Amino acid sequence: MKMKKICIVGASGKLGQYMVQHALDRGLEVVGVCRERSVGKLDRFKGRMAVIPGATDDRAVIEQAVKGCDGVLTVLVPWGVHQYASGTAQAVLDHAPPSARLVFSCGWHITKDGQDVYTWKLKAFVKVFGWLARAARLVELDDQVEACRRIFASNAQWTVVRGSDLEEGESQGLPVWSRHVGDPILKSNMTRRVDFALFMVEALENDELIHEAPAIVGCQTPSALAFRTGSP
Numbered sequence: 001m002k003m004k005k006i007c008i009v010g011a012s013g014k015l016g017q018y019m020v021q022h023a024l025d026r027g028l029e030v031v032g033v034c035r036e037r038s039v040g041k042l043d044r045f046k047g048r049m050a051v052i053p054g055a056t057d058d059r060a061v062i063e064q065a066v067k068g069c070d071g072v073l074t075v076l077v078p079w080g081v082h083q084y085a086s087g088t089a090q091a092v093l094d095h096a097p098p099s100a101r102l103v104f105s106c107g108w109h110i111t112k113d114g115q116d117v118y119t120w121k122l123k124a125f126v127k128v129f130g131w132l133a134r135a136a137r138l139v140e141l142d143d144q145v146e147a148c149r150r151i152f153a154s155n156a157q158w159t160v161v162r163g164s165d166l167e168e169g170e171s172q173g174l175p176v177w178s179r180h181v182g183d184p185i186l187k188s189n190m191t192r193r194v195d196f197a198l199f200m201v202e203a204l205e206n207d208e209l210i211h212e213a214p215a216i217v218g219c220q221t222p223s224a225l226a227f228r229t230g231s232p
């Protein structure tokens with residue numbers, strides 16, 4: 001489906017700003033949603049996009065923002081302990097036009113079919129970090145899991161893009177992907193954030209990614225270069 005107008009939920013974050021840039025570069029009309037206090041982070045795009053300030057789990061804000069959009073890019077973040085991620089996902093699922101392409105971001109720790117194979121390091125990180133962060137009332141990893149469970153169960157035209165570890169730097173091109181964490185092509189576990197954003201924006205018009213949860217890795221990483229032909 002050819003995109004004309006899209007909404008970016010969580011536009012002021014690092015990933016969000018890269019997505020705004022890629023979308024504007026493609027000539028798309030962009031509506032961004034971000035917290036009121038973060039609107040200034042989008043100043044460099046002033047006059048080139050519409051901004052709707054508000055919490056991304058505010059259903060009225062999302063209803064207004066996604067009106068008439070062909071696609072919605074949503075940054076799912078685990079911040080806070082008030083079901084922020086699942087509230088955001090639910091608002092997008094409920095209010096986006098039924099034909100809209102919905103693309104959500106999350107990390108490798110999310111699994112769609114339970115077939116992912118995790119290193120002990122990632123398992124330990126999720127367990128320890130998740131527990132500590134929840135205890136400090138900062139982060140709620142379980143709620144990102146719940147958000148994705150709802151997305152996977154919906155009939156909408158969704159894609160859940162699962163990011164590896166991230167780094168800053170110049171674009172290296174579109175990341176490669178695989179259905180399961182643990183596949184050799186993903187071994188390098190590193191993607192440039194600008195390219196994560198590129199994958200999100202490109203996914204809007206890639207129907208092969210509908211109802212997929214691609215785990216991505218930078219296309220110039222050693223594992224991607226070694227297993228290039230293995231991408232599904």
Ligand SMILES: NC(=O)c1ccc[n+]([C@@H]2O[C@H](COP(=O)([O-])OP(=O)(O)OC[C@H]3O[C@@H](n4cnc5c(N)ncnc54)[C@H](OP(=O)(O)O)[C@@H]3O)[C@@H](O)[C@H]2O)c1
Pocket residue numbers: 010011012013014015016034035037038041075076077078079080084105106107108162163164165166193
């Ligand atoms: N960081 C990683 O290493 C990593 C690895 C794999 C996948 N990912 C995924 O990549 C995506 C982007 O992550 P990122 O780490 O690069 O961060 P990011 O793009 O900078 O996004 C952070 C977002 O969280 C919002 N936020 C921050 N504190 C908040 C709070 N207390 N309450 C509500 N919202 C809050 C920010 O909004 P404001 O602009 O208003 O502050 C911003 O939209 C996420 O889906 C994440 O799961 C990240």
